[in-house]
Amino acid sequence: MAVEQTLSIIKPDATRRNITGAINARLEEAGLRIVAQKRIRLGRDQAEAFYDVHKERPFYDSLCEFMTSGPVVVQVLEAENAVALNREVMGATNPADAAPGTIRADLAESLEANSVHGSDSPDNAAREVAFFFSDEEIVG
Ligand code: CMP
Numbered sequence: 001m002a003v004e005q006t007l008s009i010i011k012p013d014a015t016r017r018n019i020t021g022a023i024n025a026r027l028e029e030a031g032l033r034i035v036a037q038k039r040i041r042l043g044r045d046q047a048e049a050f051y052d053v054h055k056e057r058p059f060y061d062s063l064c065e066f067m068t069s070g071p072v073v074v075q076v077l078e079a080e081n082a083v084a085l086n087r088e089v090m091g092a093t094n095p096a097d098a099a100p101g102t103i104r105a106d107l108a109e110s111l112e113a114n115s116v117h118g119s120d121s122p123d124n125a126a127r128e129v130a131f132f133f134s135d136e137e138i139v140g
Contacts, residue, residue: 008086033077035076047067083120
């Protein structure tokens with residue numbers, strides 16, 4: 001299995017509750033290495049562009065509003081099979097469906113305020129990592 005990178009976002013509900021360190025500890029305990037990380041405030045244009053794939057979905061406007069409502073921490077995670085491993089650590093999108101012990105089951109507030117985002121495929125991971133980070137900012 002090849003070493004992979006995936007894009008992770010710690011969302012505004014988590015930065016607001018001061019649990020970015022708690023989330024990072026869970027990622028690291030699972031074997032994901034944080035090889036790039038920055039705390040930023042997304043602009044509306046950025047949020048809309050990042051979630052462009054969901055443009056036609058009924059939750060798109062509200063999601064963009066939420067993602068710009070406070071700081072986020074964007075990060076690149078590295079591990080063997082990082083995309084799938086991070087999705088396992090995060091749990092299902094809806095915290096009500098997430099397996100016990102996952103970040104979303106334990107920490108998320110709602111389907112929208114679900115604490116973390118993670119890329120859903122290696123192709124999307126490459127696109128999402130490049131959306132936020134230059135090669136020089138990623139230090140493995
Ligand atoms: P994320 O993994 O960042 O991808 C899209 C986000 O949209 C998702 O997590 C949720 O925060 C949000 N969302 C809100 N409503 C829904 C929904 N009905 N289905 C999927 N995602 C939703």
